[in-house]
Amino acid sequence: MHPALSVILFTSASGGGYAMLALLGLFGAGGVLSPDPLSGWVAFIWALGMVTFGLLSSTLHLGHPERAWRAFSQWRSSWLSREGVLSVFTFLPAGIYAIGWLVFEDIWRWAGALLSVSAIATICATAMIYASLKPIRAWNNLWTLPGYLAMGLASGALWFTLWAELMPVPHKPAYDFAAVGLVASAAIKLFYWHFLDSGARAATAESATGLGSFGKVRMLTAPHTEENYLLKEMGFRIARKHAQKLRRIALFSGFLLPLAAVLAALLTTHLVDLVLLAVAVVLNAIGTITERWLFFAEAKHTVTLYYGAERA
Amino acid sequence: MTSLPAYPSDRKLGLVIDLDICVGCHACAVNCKEWNTGGHMAPLTDYEAWGDSPSGVWFNRIHSFEAGEGVNGRTVHFPKSCLHCEQPACVTVCPTGASYKRGEDGIVLVDEDLCIGCKLCSWACPYGAREFDEDVGVMKKCTLCIDRIYNDKLEEIDRVPACVATCPVGARHFGDLGDPKSEVSQLVAQRAGYDLMPELGYKPVNKYLPLRTNRAQAGCTGAPAAPLKDPREEGTGSRLLRWLDRALSR
Numbered sequence: 001m002h003p004a005l006s007v008i009l010f011t012s013a014s015g016g017g018y019a020m021l022a023l024l025g026l027f028g029a030g031g032v033l034s035p036d037p038l039s040g041w042v043a044f045i046w047a048l049g050m051v052t053f054g055l056l057s058s059t060l061h062l063g064h065p066e067r068a069w070r071a072f073s074q075w076r077s078s079w080l081s082r083e084g085v086l087s088v089f090t091f092l093p094a095g096i097y098a099i100g101w102l103v104f105e106d107i108w109r110w111a112g113a114l115l116s117v118s119a120i121a122t123i124c125a126t127a128m129i130y131a132s133l134k135p136i137r138a139w140n141n142l143w144t145l146p147g148y149l150a151m152g153l154a155s156g157a158l159w160f161t162l163w164a165e166l167m168p169v170p171h172k173p174a175y176d177f178a179a180v181g182l183v184a185s186a187a188i189k190l191f192y193w194h195f196l197d198s199g200a201r202a203a204t205a206e207s208a209t210g211l212g213s214f215g216k217v218r219m220l221t222a223p224h225t226e227e228n229y230l231l232k233e234m235g236f237r238i239a240r241k242h243a244q245k246l247r248r249i250a251l252f253s254g255f256l257l258p259l260a261a262v263l264a265a266l267l268t269t270h271l272v273d274l275v276l277l278a279v280a281v282v283l284n285a286i287g288t289i290t291e292r293w294l295f296f297a298e299a300k301h302t303v304t305l306y307y308g309a310e311r312a
Numbered sequence: 313m314t315s316l317p318a319y320p321s322d323r324k325l326g327l328v329i330d331l332d333i334c335v336g337c338h339a340c341a342v343n344c345k346e347w348n349t350g351g352h353m354a355p356l357t358d359y360e361a362w363g364d365s366p367s368g369v370w371f372n373r374i375h376s377f378e379a380g381e382g383v384n385g386r387t388v389h390f391p392k393s394c395l396h397c398e399q400p401a402c403v404t405v406c407p408t409g410a411s412y413k414r415g416e417d418g419i420v421l422v423d424e425d426l427c428i429g430c431k432l433c434s435w436a437c438p439y440g441a442r443e444f445d446e447d448v449g450v451m452k453k454c455t456l457c458i459d460r461i462y463n464d465k466l467e468e469i470d471r472v473p474a475c476v477a478t479c480p481v482g483a484r485h486f487g488d489l490g491d492p493k494s495e496v497s498q499l500v501a502q503r504a505g506y507d508l509m510p511e512l513g514y515k516p517v518n519k520y521l522p523l524r525t526n527r528a529q530a531g532c533t534g535a536p537a538a539p540l541k542d543p544r545e546e547g548t549g550s551r552l553l554r555w556l557d558r559a560l561s562r
Binding site for chain 2 (some may be wrong): 001013061062063064065067068070072073074076077078079080081084129132133134135136188203205207209210211213214215217218219220221222223224226227228229230233234243294301302303306307
């Protein structure tokens with residue numbers, strides 16, 4: 001699948017943003033946060049900024065961005081529509097929670113709880129857009145949803161941790177969440193890549209054409225001499241050796257090195273903590289974007305079976 | 313509404329494509345382009361039509377495959393267009409209601425005025441039936457020539473999709489696959505017509521008729537494949553020619 005930059009940025013930035021909102025809501029509901037206005041402003045600008053940047057970026061690949069509002073209508077059948085509704089709805093509890101924090105200097109726990117649930121539901125809906133597509137085996141499997149949740153949590157918790165260290169937040173509650181998110185991301189991606197390479201449940205050129213009774217099916221001539229939309233959008237191919245390298249970058253830069261930095265930050269002084277966490281955030285961003293690029297680039301669509309692919 | 317029709321009628325209009333007959337001439341694809349670039353989903357935009365690498369939107373593409381090896385192998389021309397599935401995920405994934413399946417005849421269409429061009433429907437189609445029009449910014453697809461089949465301005469014989477009307481060898485058939493008594497349904501029953509990628513569960517309405525299997529000896533004339541004998545051997549050719557051959561060989 002063609003890795004469109006707008007969609008990569010959307011899923012990476014808004015995934016982390018919604019997870020950070022979920023943690024802000026969760027810790028607020030748990031009574032761990034104090035309503036200090038400055039740290040509140042920074043937190044909401046940070047998290048809502050990431051979310052908004054991601055959502056706006058996602059509209060860039062539309063043929064008619066001015067009609068994007070129509071996407072809120074078909075939530076009964078479409079995960080993309082559900083994602084649209086949830087992503088915008090989340091601004092409501094976020095706004096109420098922010099008003100309580102910034103204006104009334106009070107943590108409204110119920111709003112925090114609602115924000116947390118709504119933000120997590122949004123990440124799930126984003127993942128389901130991909131997980132529900134049967135023609136793409138690399139997405140239509142059990143690893144997609146936990147992958148999006150874990151990677152969102154890893155990014156969001158890292159941002160939250162850095163924010164909590166920068167601001168006069170009394171407790172530093174998100175270290176555990178960051179570590180769990182990073183370990184879970186690494187484990188899920190390793191299992192996911194193993195599943196991809198195993199070739200399990202792949203469709204074949206034989207079942208795509210129904211000609212398997214004669215033997216192996218090969219393309220003789222393509223229907224057209226030049227690339228068409230289908231090949232540009234769905235026929236994206238990546239060299240195997242690059243995939244392996246990029247997987248290692250995603251694994252180490254995205255998850256393992258940030259994990260080491262987070263664990264080291266538990267032992268060091270405040271100033272070193274800040275540096276370590278800032279490095280972890282940057283490395284995680286590089287790894288997350290690399291992984292998201294691979295998520296698209298490695299995904300094969302069944303339409304390629306009609307263009308010479310043996311399996312998809 | 314991108315939910316599937318709650319009470320679909322029994323009518324399932326679609327195509328039956330005879331792979332045993334198709335000669336791969338691409339006439340169906342050309343006539344499809346010709347009709348539809350002025351039809352319901354017009355235009356079928358071309359990019360760089362006179363440039364170095366022309367490309368564009370087509371609703372019908374003719375692939376050619378080889379299947380198997382040697383005397384049992386086959387060359388198969390394989391036309392592919394929208395299969396107007398009974399479970400079209402291209403419809404249900406649409407966030408705006410642009411993509412829809414008609415209850416009355418099962419035809420899958422796009423309302424271009426509602427389409428935001430998110431392309432998700434093309435990802436959801438396993439068969440590659442939908443092509444995005446970059447100029448117009450909306451998704452386009454086969455309409456089963458909805459502007460021909462119900463068009464009372466046309467002679468009745470012409471009220472079939474353009475691809476069916478133009479096929480020079482009769483490899484394409486149009487009809488109601490929901491009616492077991494229809495000609496197309498009977499053809500599918502007689503010839504064991506099949507679905508593409510049935511394992512994905514889209515339940516395509518269009519069916520493909522397989523190659524006939526009794527053609528395995530079609531290339532055999534019955535003559536023995538013995539090598540030619542040397543004409544100088546006794547008992548072959550005429551005596552005069554053998555003498556001439558010996559004389560000239562000296």
